[in-house]
Amino acid sequence: MLSAKPLKQKGTRIEILQLPLGSDSEPLGRLTDSNGRFLAFHKEFLDPATIPIGTRVTVVGEVTGTMTLQVDEIDYVYPTIDIEALTIWPPKMPAYWFRPYPYMGAYWGPYWGPSWYPYWVAP
Structure with a gap:
C-alpha cells in the first residue's frame, strides 16, 4: 500500500502497488x-493510521474505470477498483540465519549412549 486518503463522497481511496x-x-x-x-x-x-505505508494488502472488487493523477x-x-473485500496482512518477520555451533555436540562420534559412556553403539 502506498497511501490512503479519506474522501467525502466515496469513503477511502487507497493507492496500491x-x-x-x-x-x-x-x-x-x-x-x-x-x-x-x-x-x-x-x-x-x-x-x-491503521494502514501505514508499506502494509501488504489484498483487495477483491470490480474494476470501474481509470483516473488520471500526478505521480x-x-x-x-x-485503474480504479471498488473494493468488495480487503485483507490487511501482518508484517513479515525477518528470517534470521544462525551460525551452527563450532563443535558437533555431545552425541557426536563413536560413543553414543546414556551419559556418554564409551560404549560403541551400532546404528
Missing part, C-alpha cells in the same frame, strides 16, 4: 515484479 499473489492470495515477490499502481475505493472510512511530475493513469 500491484504485486504477484501467492496461493493464499498474499502479496509476494520484489517491488520490481510489479505491473504498476491502481486505486481502490473502500465504501467506509479507513483511518490512514511526481508525470500524469499517471490509474
